[in-house]
Amino acid sequence: MSATIRNPNAGRLAAVILLVLPLAVYTLLYLVPIGSMISLSLDNGELGRSLRHFSASDAADPDARAAALLADMKAMNGRQQAESARALNQEMPGFRSLFINTARKADEIAPAMSGLTGFDKRWADPRYWEILDHNAGTLTSRHFRRATGLDFNEEGRLGPYGDDIYLQVMIRTLVIAVQVTMVTLVIGYPLAYAVANGSRGFSNFVLISILLSFWTSILVRTTAWVILLQTSGLVNTALLALGVIDEPLQLIFNRFGTIVSMTHVLLPFAIIPMMNVMLTIPKSQADASRVLGAGPFETFVRVYFPQTLRGVMVGGSTVFILALGFYITPALTGGPSDQMLSYYIADFVKKTLNWGMAAALSVMLLAAVLVLVGMAGALNWVTSRRREVA
Amino acid sequence: MKAIQILFTCAAVACAAGSANARDVTIAGWGGNYQDAQREAYFNVFAQKTGLKPIETTYLGGLAEIKAMADTGNVTWDFVIAGGNELQLGCDEGLFEKLDWDAIGTDGLLPEAVQPCGAGNVVIGNGFAYNTEAFPQAPQDWKDFFDREKFPGKRGARNTPVMNLEFALLADGVAPDKLYDVLGTPEGVDRAFAQWDKIKDLLQYWESGSQPVEWLASNNVALSTTYNGRIIMAKREGKPLEFVWKNHLVNMDVWAVVANSPYKQFATEFFKTINDPANQAKFSSLMPYGPSNTKAASLIPADIQKDLPTGDNIKDAAFMSDAFWVDHMDELTERWNRWATQ
Numbered sequence: 001m002s003a004t005i006r007n008p009n010a011g012r013l014a015a016v017i018l019l020v021l022p023l024a025v026y027t028l029l030y031l032v033p034i035g036s037m038i039s040l041s042l043d044n045g046e047l048g049r050s051l052r053h054f055s056a057s058d059a060a061d062p063d064a065r066a067a068a069l070l071a072d073m074k075a076m077n078g079r080q081q082a083e084s085a086r087a088l089n090q091e092m093p094g095f096r097s098l099f100i101n102t103a104r105k106a107d108e109i110a111p112a113m114s115g116l117t118g119f120d121k122r123w124a125d126p127r128y129w130e131i132l133d134h135n136a137g138t139l140t141s142r143h144f145r146r147a148t149g150l151d152f153n154e155e156g157r158l159g160p161y162g163d164d165i166y167l168q169v170m171i172r173t174l175v176i177a178v179q180v181t182m183v184t185l186v187i188g189y190p191l192a193y194a195v196a197n198g199s200r201g202f203s204n205f206v207l208i209s210i211l212l213s214f215w216t217s218i219l220v221r222t223t224a225w226v227i228l229l230q231t232s233g234l235v236n237t238a239l240l241a242l243g244v245i246d247e248p249l250q251l252i253f254n255r256f257g258t259i260v261s262m263t264h265v266l267l268p269f270a271i272i273p274m275m276n277v278m279l280t281i282p283k284s285q286a287d288a289s290r291v292l293g294a295g296p297f298e299t300f301v302r303v304y305f306p307q308t309l310r311g312v313m314v315g316g317s318t319v320f321i322l323a324l325g326f327y328i329t330p331a332l333t334g335g336p337s338d339q340m341l342s343y344y345i346a347d348f349v350k351k352t353l354n355w356g357m358a359a360a361l362s363v364m365l366l367a368a369v370l371v372l373v374g375m376a377g378a379l380n381w382v383t384s385r386r387r388e389v390a
Numbered sequence: 391m392k393a394i395q396i397l398f399t400c401a402a403v404a405c406a407a408g409s410a411n412a413r414d415v416t417i418a419g420w421g422g423n424y425q426d427a428q429r430e431a432y433f434n435v436f437a438q439k440t441g442l443k444p445i446e447t448t449y450l451g452g453l454a455e456i457k458a459m460a461d462t463g464n465v466t467w468d469f470v471i472a473g474g475n476e477l478q479l480g481c482d483e484g485l486f487e488k489l490d491w492d493a494i495g496t497d498g499l500l501p502e503a504v505q506p507c508g509a510g511n512v513v514i515g516n517g518f519a520y521n522t523e524a525f526p527q528a529p530q531d532w533k534d535f536f537d538r539e540k541f542p543g544k545r546g547a548r549n550t551p552v553m554n555l556e557f558a559l560l561a562d563g564v565a566p567d568k569l570y571d572v573l574g575t576p577e578g579v580d581r582a583f584a585q586w587d588k589i590k591d592l593l594q595y596w597e598s599g600s601q602p603v604e605w606l607a608s609n610n611v612a613l614s615t616t617y618n619g620r621i622i623m624a625k626r627e628g629k630p631l632e633f634v635w636k637n638h639l640v641n642m643d644v645w646a647v648v649a650n651s652p653y654k655q656f657a658t659e660f661f662k663t664i665n666d667p668a669n670q671a672k673f674s675s676l677m678p679y680g681p682s683n684t685k686a687a688s689l690i691p692a693d694i695q696k697d698l699p700t701g702d703n704i705k706d707a708a709f710m711s712d713a714f715w716v717d718h719m720d721e722l723t724e725r726w727n728r729w730a731t732q
Contacts, residue, residue: 082482093721097713100482165728172731231544232608253594331597336549336730344727350452352719353479 034366041143041359046083048138050076055136065129067111073103090142090354091131098122130156143360166344170364173340174372176255176330177323180262181270184319185312187263188270192311195271196278214268222332225261226252229333258334265329266322270315277311317376324369341365415442415653418449418470420643423623424677428471431673436663440656452476456485460649468651469660471511474712475552475719477644481507487647487654494661498685502642502709509661510642512673513680515618515699515707516553517638521606522630531636532561535613536585538592543612546602549595551726552715553639556708557615558585560637566708573714579722583729590729606631622678622697635703641710642682674698 050072057068076084081103089096098120102109109115116123134152135142145151149164191210195203213221228234229252236248251257281304289299327342341361348358417433419425425446433444447467449455453476459465472480480486486507496504503510518535520528529541535557547554556569559582564572572578586593594611596602602614603624621633645664647657663669670681671689680700681687687701695701 078482079484082479082484086479086483089717090720093718097717163724163728165724165731168731169727230608231610336593336595339549347723350450350454352723353453353457353483354720 037359037362041356041363042139042141043356044135044138044140044142045087045356046076046080047087047135048140050080050084051132051136054132059133062113063111066113066116066123069132070102070106070109070111070116073099073106076103086353087140087142087356088131088135090146090357091135092127094122095128095131098128140356143356144363146357147360147364166341166361166364169339169341169344170368172337173324173342173365174368176258176262176338176340177320179259180266180323181316181320183259183263184266184270185316188267188274188315189308189312191267192271192274192278195275196281197283210268210271213264218265218328221265222261222329225257225264225333229257229260252333254335255338258330258338261329261333262323262326265326266319269318269322273314273318274308274311277308277314281307317373321369324365413466414445415469415656416447416467417444418447418467420471421448424619427673427676430676431669432664435666435669436660439663440659442653442656453480453485456480456648457483460485463650465648465650465652467648468653469645469657470648471643471645472508474510474642474644474710475715477505477508477646478712478716480646481505485649487649487651487657489647489661490658493658494665498667498683499665500642500682500684503682505644508644508646509665510644510682511664511670512643513682513698513700514641514643515633515635515638515680515703516615516641516710517618517634517636518557518613518615519602519606519621519631519633520613521609522632524609524612528632529613529634531634532557534634535615536561536588538589541612543592544594544610545589545592546594546596546605546611546614546616548615549597549726549730551722552719553641553710554586554615554726555579555582555722556639556710558582560639560708561585566637566706569708570711570714573718579725583725586729593730603629603631618697618699619678633697636706638699638703638707639710640680640699640704640707641712680704 051069052075053068053071054065057064059065073081081100085096085099085103088099102116102119102123105119109119113123122128130152145158145162147166149160149162149167150158151160151162152158153161191206195206195210197203198206226233230236231248231250233251235251236245239245240248251260285303286299289303290296294302324340325342327340327346330338330340331343341364345358345361345365348354348361419428425448429446433446436442437444449467449470449472451473456467456470457480459467477486481488488506489509491504494509500510500513518529518532520541522528524543525541529535534541535545555573559569559572559578560566562581562585564578564581573582594605596605596614599617599620602611602616603620605611606614606616607624607629616633618633618638621631624631645661647654647660651657665683667681667683667685667689670683670686673679674681674686674690675694678694678697680698681690687695690698696703699707
């Protein structure tokens with residue numbers, strides 16, 4: 001009896017915990033792959049686990065280092081040798097075959113520097129040994145260095161000496177996502193307005209058109225754009241026939257084609273949330289505004305539009321986040337300088353088996369999204385506070 | 391309740407009983423006409439000989455699926471046709487079974503076809519093609535491919551340095567047998583990129599092998615790199631396309647056994663089937679790619695022979711080096727991507 005008096009909300013608390021439980025499990029399940037992705041981007045794989053003697057050896061004594069490397073090579077099986085060699089090749093082309101060939105003959109090579117250089121004179125090049133030094137630990141910065149364009153210079157200092165192609169691709173990915181979001185909102189807002197405020201038949205027609213394209217496979221929709229926009233496609237043929245242009249326009253395999261096709265794919269994700277918000281706005285508000293003397297334009301700008309901003313935010317951010325992950329559509333409708341980060345991530349996963357690099361690029365993309373979402377959140381918080389104060 | 395229990399028990403028993411050979415032997419190929427021809431020439435023969443019922447699936451290149459099978463131990467494919475590059479990487483990393491060549495036999499095979507984990511099977515000609523109605527005189531060699539004055543218009547190419555750099559060096563006058571000596575030096579790579587610089591703004595990337603055919607046929611591009619088979623097949627369908635048989639680059643698709651396949655005891659039979667000259671001749675007559683068994687040549691009619699990358703056409707061809715690309719793929723892909731972006 002006394003317990004219930006002390007905590008009258010115990011039953012409710014239990015209910016809340018039970019209700020939150022699925023969310024907690026879901027969040028955990030969601031965090032696990034992200035955690036494994038982050039660890040994959042830093043994991044040095046077989047290379048880190050296998051170079052035990054080498055990392056313990058005296059860096060000043062070349063013969064001891066050579067002997068330790070050969071001892072490590074002998075201790076590895078064929079698969080470990082190959083995986084280590086592949087990791088080293090990411091730092092220096094040709095290191096793969098050098099490492100594998102040496103490892104396979106490790107039993108026959110004298111455990112000294114002269115033995116190694118006698119087997120292959122490339123071992124006399126200090127760059128190979130520096131790379132081994134940088135990669136002997138269980139953790140590696142190799143993937144993040146390459147993703148961000150940082151590298152060691154000749155004096156061994158870390159700085160922006162590498163190729164920053166992936167940073168540039170990252171920026172390009174963000175730019176394309178912003179461009180697509182803008183176009184989607186500009187086209188989507190009037191359509192959502194039409195669905196929410198049009199006559200029943202008309203809004204059904206618009207809604208069905210939107211959903212129809214939503215249910216069509218992304219690949220089919222993308223290919224349809226190729227057929228429409230290519231040099232001898234419908235659009236160019238029509239424009240030529242009408243005499244609007246003298247020679248075909250380049251409408252696809254460039255940024256224009258990428259944005260058109262991505263916008264088409266993502267349009268429903270912008271329209272549906274905006275439409276939902278618009279449907280909750282009572283029509284009587286507009287009448288009230290008119291009665292109070294505002295014209296249609298002022299009614300829209302001061303009464304209607306501010307209330308739909310929530311839908312615009314939800315639709316816009318959904319489109320933006322989805323656009324960041326696109327790669328099939330830009331691959332089919334874009335040119336060389338329109339490929340997005342996911343294209344390179346897929347390339348690393350599939351073609352070169354460099355899952356560490358794929359993970360590092362994914363972490364970079366995720367971090368960029370978190371920063372942007374954080375910034376949007378902070379902006380939202382600041383403006384809402386200001387409004388409260390006012 | 392009881393019924394559900396019985397159902398679960400039955401399911402568990404079925405799983406346990408079937409776990410050793412729970413699935414039929416699975417062959418992964420590139421799909422399309424290519425796989426249809428292989429079914430007729432090889433898979434059906436293999437099925438007849440072994441009494442197995444092969445099921446087929448499509449392989450999209452790369453090693454990701456096969457590595458996932460090795461890592462998780464859930465091997466769902468048995469025989470797969472891969473590129474030479476993938477074979478070499480996968481073989482070193484234990485993703486494919488080593489082959490017993492003493493049992494399979496190497497009689498008549500090209501030396502390049504006999505590899506530790508795989509059998510080179512399909513000889514492919516990589517070159518470029520044009521629409522015969524597009525130009526008054528036909529392009530002759532790689533120099534013409536990179537000549538934007540003589541042959542104006544867009545160029546189709548794959549978005550990768552592999553083979554593209556070789557094509558550029560061939561255009562720059564490097565002898566086919568010296569390709570990789572030159573490409574192995576920084577100056578050689580610069581030379582290759584300098585050729586691509588000349589037509590960079592004309593490039594249109596293709597992803598799937600069907601695109602060059604469509605683009606050439608509809609005059610979307612003036613010239614395009616392509617596989618000889620696609621163009622010859624389109625020609626047989628009446629499209630006005632022609633493949634340029636001059637300094638094409640030859641590579642081989644390779645059959646391999648996925649590591650720990652439950653059907654690996656049938657590997658010897660499988661490889662005997664695909665290496666058989668009569669079966670290979672049948673494949674080449676269905677799909678215009680060359681046989682890896684030199685004894686197949688005499689079984690192929692002359693009118694088909696002239697469309698294959700082997701035979702007379704191989705005289706001034708260059709062989710693609712998988713060993714070079716395994717070492718240089720990362721570096722040159724990055725450079726290619728950067729070049730494409732700028």
